[in-house]
Amino acid sequence: MKDTAKLVLTQAGPFLGLLVVIALFSIPIETREFFLTYHNFKTIFTQTVIVAIGALGMTMIIVSGGIDLSVGSSIALSSVVGALFIQAGWGTATSVAAMIFSGGLIGLLNGAAIAGLRMTPFIITLGTLGVARGTAKWIADNQTVNYETSPLNTWMTTADPFGYALPTGVWVALGLAVLTALVLRNTVFGRHVFALGSNEATARLCGIPTTRLKILIYALAGCFFGLAGLFQLARLRQGDPTVAVGLELDIIAAVIIGGASLSGGVGTILGSMIGALIMAVLRNGSQQMGWPTYFQEIIIGLVIIVAVFVDRLRQGRQT
Amino acid sequence: MTDLGPAAALRLTGIKKSFGATHALRGVSLQIAPGEVHAIIGENGAGKSTLMKVLSGAHTADEGTMELAGNAFAPASPHDARMKGVAMIYQELNLAFHLSAQENILLGAESASLGWVDRKVSRERARAALALLGHEHLDLDRPAGSFTIATQQVIEIARALLTNPKVLIMDEPTSSLTQADTERLFATIARLRDQGVSILYISHFLEECRKIADRYTILKDGETVGTGNMSEVSLDQIVTLMTGREVKDLYPRVEHKPGAVLLEAKEVASAPRLKRASFQLRAGEIFGLAGLIGAGRTDLLRTLFSLDRIDSGDVCILNAPEGGSTPGERWAQGVGFLSENRKEEGLMLTLSIADNLTLTKHASFGRFGWIDGRRQRAVAQRWVEDLRVKCRDASQPIGQLSGGNQQKVALARLLEHPARIFLLDEPTRGIDVGSKAQIYQLIGELAGAGKAVVVVSSYLPELLGLCDTIGVMCRGELSAIRPRSEWTEAEIMRVATGSA
Numbered sequence: 177m178k179d180t181a182k183l184v185l186t187q188a189g190p191f192l193g194l195l196v197v198i199a200l201f202s203i204p205i206e207t208r209e210f211f212l213t214y215h216n217f218k219t220i221f222t223q224t225v226i227v228a229i230g231a232l233g234m235t236m237i238i239v240s241g242g243i244d245l246s247v248g249s250s251i252a253l254s255s256v257v258g259a260l261f262i263q264a265g266w267g268t269a270t271s272v273a274a275m276i277f278s279g280g281l282i283g284l285l286n287g288a289a290i291a292g293l294r295m296t297p298f299i300i301t302l303g304t305l306g307v308a309r310g311t312a313k314w315i316a317d318n319q320t321v322n323y324e325t326s327p328l329n330t331w332m333t334t335a336d337p338f339g340y341a342l343p344t345g346v347w348v349a350l351g352l353a354v355l356t357a358l359v360l361r362n363t364v365f366g367r368h369v370f371a372l373g374s375n376e377a378t379a380r381l382c383g384i385p386t387t388r389l390k391i392l393i394y395a396l397a398g399c400f401f402g403l404a405g406l407f408q409l410a411r412l413r414q415g416d417p418t419v420a421v422g423l424e425l426d427i428i429a430a431v432i433i434g435g436a437s438l439s440g441g442v443g444t445i446l447g448s449m450i451g452a453l454i455m456a457v458l459r460n461g462s463q464q465m466g467w468p469t470y471f472q473e474i475i476i477g478l479v480i481i482v483a484v485f486v487d488r489l490r491q492g493r494q495t
Numbered sequence: 496m497t498d499l500g501p502a503a504a505l506r507l508t509g510i511k512k513s514f515g516a517t518h519a520l521r522g523v524s525l526q527i528a529p530g531e532v533h534a535i536i537g538e539n540g541a542g543k544s545t546l547m548k549v550l551s552g553a554h555t556a557d558e559g560t561m562e563l564a565g566n567a568f569a570p571a572s573p574h575d576a577r578m579k580g581v582a583m584i585y586q587e588l589n590l591a592f593h594l595s596a597q598e599n600i601l602l603g604a605e606s607a608s609l610g611w612v613d614r615k616v617s618r619e620r621a622r623a624a625l626a627l628l629g630h631e632h633l634d635l636d637r638p639a640g641s642f643t644i645a646t647q648q649v650i651e652i653a654r655a656l657l658t659n660p661k662v663l664i665m666d667e668p669t670s671s672l673t674q675a676d677t678e679r680l681f682a683t684i685a686r687l688r689d690q691g692v693s694i695l696y697i698s699h700f701l702e703e704c705r706k707i708a709d710r711y712t713i714l715k716d717g718e719t720v721g722t723g724n725m726s727e728v729s730l731d732q733i734v735t736l737m738t739g740r741e742v743k744d745l746y747p748r749v750e751h752k753p754g755a756v757l758l759e760a761k762e763v764a765s766a767p768r769l770k771r772a773s774f775q776l777r778a779g780e781i782f783g784l785a786g787l788i789g790a791g792r793t794d795l796l797r798t799l800f801s802l803d804r805i806d807s808g809d810v811c812i813l814n815a816p817e818g819g820s821t822p823g824e825r826w827a828q829g830v831g832f833l834s835e836n837r838k839e840e841g842l843m844l845t846l847s848i849a850d851n852l853t854l855t856k857h858a859s860f861g862r863f864g865w866i867d868g869r870r871q872r873a874v875a876q877r878w879v880e881d882l883r884v885k886c887r888d889a890s891q892p893i894g895q896l897s898g899g900n901q902q903k904v905a906l907a908r909l910l911e912h913p914a915r916i917f918l919l920d921e922p923t924r925g926i927d928v929g930s931k932a933q934i935y936q937l938i939g940e941l942a943g944a945g946k947a948v949v950v951v952s953s954y955l956p957e958l959l960g961l962c963d964t965i966g967v968m969c970r971g972e973l974s975a976i977r978p979r980s981e982w983t984e985a986e987i988m989r990v991a992t993g994s995a
C-alpha cells in the first residue's frame with residue numbers, strides 16, 4: 177500500500193510540478209482573466225510542439241546513456257532543406273521525407289562516430305552541432321530561403337483565435353509521444369535502450385549488439401529532430417539557417433525536468449512531455465505577466481535545478 | 496598470546512562489527528610492536544578488509560577497544576586516523592593521474608598560505624617523504640600517470656608517509672606488481688621497519704607473508720584464531736588455521752556423472768594476461784578454476800565467452816550452431832556467463848528483476864519486436880519463487896535487493912535462457928551463507944541434469960567441496976588439471992603461487 181503511494185508520487189512528480197506552475201499563473205490579477213482559458217492552452221500546446229518532438233528523440237538518447245547537442249543545428253538544417261525542396265517545386269510528401277531524412281542523416285553520423293570511434297557523445301555531437309549549422313548556412317547560401325506558399329504553413333497556425341481545432345503539429349506530437357512511449361516500454365528495442373543506458377557492460381554480456389543499437393538510437397532520434405525542423409519551418413514559413421540556436425538545451429532540460437537521469441537507464445516519455453509543457457507554460461505565463469525575457473531565462477534555469485534536486489530527494493528516500 | 500604490554504604500537508581488544516544480521520567481526524584481538532611487519536592472514540570473507548576499515552576510521556567498531564602507543568584510539572574518519580598516526584595504502588592505486596608526482600604526494604596536505612601553494616616547502620616535504628623510501632631522485636614534475644605502476648605505488652606510499660604515521664596498513668600491495676617490483680617493495684618495507692614504523696601487511700600470497708613479516712595474526716570468520724612469530728610456523732599450519740572447517744555440510748552432493756565433451760579449449764591466449772589454457776569440459780561435470788587474483792582465471796572465462804578477443808588458440812562448443820565470435824552468438828550456442836562483478840557488469844541496477852532476468856531473450860516474449868510484459872513478468876515471478884528471491888515482486892528494481900538475492904537473479908538469467916554450459920565467475924562472492932548453500936545446491940543439480948559448469952573461485956573450500964575436476968592457473972597459464980581427490984588446499988596454493 178505504502179509502496180503504491182510512493183510509486184504514484186514518483187510517477188506523478190513532474191505532473192504535480194506542472195499543476196503548481198499553472199496554479200501560480202492563475203492567481204495574479206494580470207493573468208487571471210486569460211491564462212486559464214482553452215485558447216491560451218491551445219497557444220501553449222502549439223508552442224510546445226517543436227521542443228516536445230525534439231524531446232521524444234532526446235529521451236531515447238538520454239535513457240540510453242548518451243546526449244545529443246546537435247539538435248538545434250539539425251532542426252535548422254532540416255528546415256532549410258525543406259524550404260529548398262518546396263522552393264524547387266517538390267510536393268509536400270517529398271519535402272517532409274527530405275526533412276526527416278536530413279535529420280536522420282545527422283543522427284546516423286552521430287551514432288556511427290560515437291559507436292564506431294568509441295568517443296563520448298558530448299564531444300561528437302558538439303562537433304556535429306557546428307557541422308550541421310554550417311551546412312545549413314551553406315546550402316541556404318547564408319540567407320533565409322523563401323517560398324511562395326505550402327500546405328505546411330497551416331500545420332502550426334493558431335491564426336484563428338476563436339477556432340477550437342488544434343493545429344496538425346499538436347496532434348502529430350501527441351500521436352508520436354504515445355507511439356514512442358509504447359515502443360520504449362513494450363518493445364525489444366525499447367527495453368534494450370534502457371538496458372544499454374542502465375549498464376552497457378551488462379548489455380554486452382547479454383549478447384545485445386551495442387554498437388548497432390547505438391547507431392540505431394541516434395539515427396532514429398535524428399529523424400525526430402528532422403521532424404521538429406519541419407514544424408519549425410511550418411511556424412516560420414521560411415527556411416532560416418540561424419534558427420533554433422541553443423534549442424538543444426531547452427530539449428535536454430525538458431527531458432531532465434521530466435525525471436530522466438543523465439547517467440542513463442531512467443526516464444519516461446510522459447515525464448519529458450510534461451517537462452516540455454512546464455517550460456512552455458512558464459514562458460507563456462511570464463509573457464502575460466509582462467516580465468522581460470531575461471527574467472524568463474532565470475526562472476527556467478532555476479526550475480531545472482529545483483526539478484533535479486527534488487528528483488534526487490525522491491530517489492534518496494526510495495532506498 | 497604474548498602480551499607486549501605498554502610497548503605495543505597498536506593494540507586491538509575484542510573488536511566486533513556487524514552489518515545488519517551479518518557479523519563481519521566477532522571479536523578480533525591484535526598486538527603489534529613498534530618497527531614490526533605484521534601479516535594479517537585469512538580467506539576472503541574472514542574479516543580482513545572490515546578490520547582494516549575499522550582501523551583506518553572508515554567504519555566504527557560496535558564493541559572493543561583500540562589503543563595507539565598506549566592512548567585510546569577511536570578515529571572518526573580516515574582523515575582523523577591519518578592525522579593520529581594510522582595511514583592506509585589501498586589495493587587499488589588512488590592517484591590523480593594528470594597531476595604531477597609532487598602534487599599527488601601532497602594532495603590534501605598542501606603547504607600553503609592563504610590558499611597559495613608554497614612551492615618550495617612543498618617540494619622539500621615531497622622530497623623528504625621520498626627519501627624515506629630511497630627514491631629521492633624521482634622527477635617530481637612528471638604526471639603521476641606517466642610512471643610505471645611500481646613507481647606509482649612509491650608515490651602513494653610517500654603520500655602516506657607525509658604525516659609520519661606510527662602504523663602503516665598495506666592492503667594487497669603486490670597484487671598488481673611484477674616479481675622484480677615486489678622485491679623492491681619489500682626493500683622499501685624493510686627500510687620503513689628499520690625506521691620504527693609498524694606495518695600491517697595484508698596479502699593472499701602466503702609465501703610473501705612468510706618472507707616479509709615478523710609476526711602474523713590469522714582471522715577466520717571474523718575472529719582471531721592464531722597469532723605468533725612467522726619463523727615458528729609452517730605454511731601448512733597456517734593453511735589449516737585459515738580454513739579448518741567442516742566443509743561437507745555446506746556442499747551437498749547431487750549424483751552426477753560426466754558424459755560427452757561439450758566444450759574444448761585449445762591453447763587459448765588473450766593479451767595481456769591469459770597466456771595459455773587448454774581443457775575439456777564434459778556434460779554433467781563441474782570444473783573448478785583456482786588461482787590467485789590476476790592469474791588469468793577471469794580472462795579465460797571472458798575469452799571463452801568472446802567478451803575478450805582471442806589472440807590465438809581455439810574454443811570449440813560441440814553440438815552447437817556455427818559462430819561464437821560475440822557474446823550474443825555464445826548465448827545462441829547455449830553458453831551462459833555470470834560476471835564476478837555483479838554491480839558493474841552483471842546487472843542493470845535501475846531496471847526490474849524481470850528485465851534483468853530475461854535480457855538475453857527479450858525477443859522470445861512477443862511478436863514483431865513487441866514484448867508481452869505480462870508473460871515476461873510471469874516467467875520472472877516463477878524463478879523468484881523457485882529460488883526464494885526476497886523481493887516485492889518481479890517488477891522491483893534489482894538495485895534494491897541484497898547481494899545474495901541479486902546473485903540468484905543473475906544466475907536465473909542463465910537458467911531461463913537456458914544455457915547448457917555455465918561459466919560462473921566467483922558465483923558466491925560477497926553473499927550470505929544461506930544464499931551460498933543454495934547456489935551450491937543449484938550448481939550440483941545443474942550437473943545432475945547434464946549441464947556443464949565452470950566455477951572460478953578464490954575460496955578453496957568451495958572448489959574442493961563442489962567440483963569434480965580442478966585446474967589451477969598461475970601467471971596466465973592453466974598448469975595443472977586433476978580430479979578433486981588429488982588436490983588439497985595446500986597443494987592448490989603451492990601450484991597457484993608457483994612455488995611447486
